[in-house]
Amino acid sequence: MRSFFSILFIFNFLYALNLSPTLAADLEAGGKIFNANCTACHIGGNNLIMPSKTLKIEDLDQYKMSSVEAITTQVMNGKNAMPAFQGRLSADDINNVANYVLNQSQSGWDDE
Ligand SMILES: *[C@@H]1O[C@H](CO)[C@@H](O)[C@H](O)[C@H]1NC(C)=O
Ligand SMILES: *[C@@H]1O[C@H](CO)[C@@H](O)[C@H](O)[C@H]1NC(C)=O
16 A cells, blocks of 8 residues: 555656656666667668658658557557567556657657
8 A cells, every 4th residue: 555655656746747657658678679679670760661651750740650659559559560569568668668769759869
């Protein structure tokens, strides 16, 4: 019970700081997942299979993918040539990598 209230406290604290809980995602862990599991097709935020559908913010916006929720859904379920990662990656890993992808898309994938 005590730790449950501690977690509530932390979330309230993040809200008080005006940070959404998605910022609690571990972007560094997400980056490792991305490098291990996604770069075969998405190196540098590109798309080697469908070159017009990159992970860059213009394309994510155009295809209504520029939210952690939309990216999470696609990573979980896959789409076209992209495999489903639900069951292959943990929910935590998927959340972290989705946050990483959105963050990189907004920062311009410039450190690749
Ligand atoms: C993700 O990457 C790790 C580390 O290379 C690997 O062990 C694992 O099999 C990969 N998982 C998937 C679903 O590609
Ligand atoms: C991406 O994450 C880094 C590290 O947390 C943060 O400093 C940066 O502001 C984020 N970029 C965007 C566009 O949210």
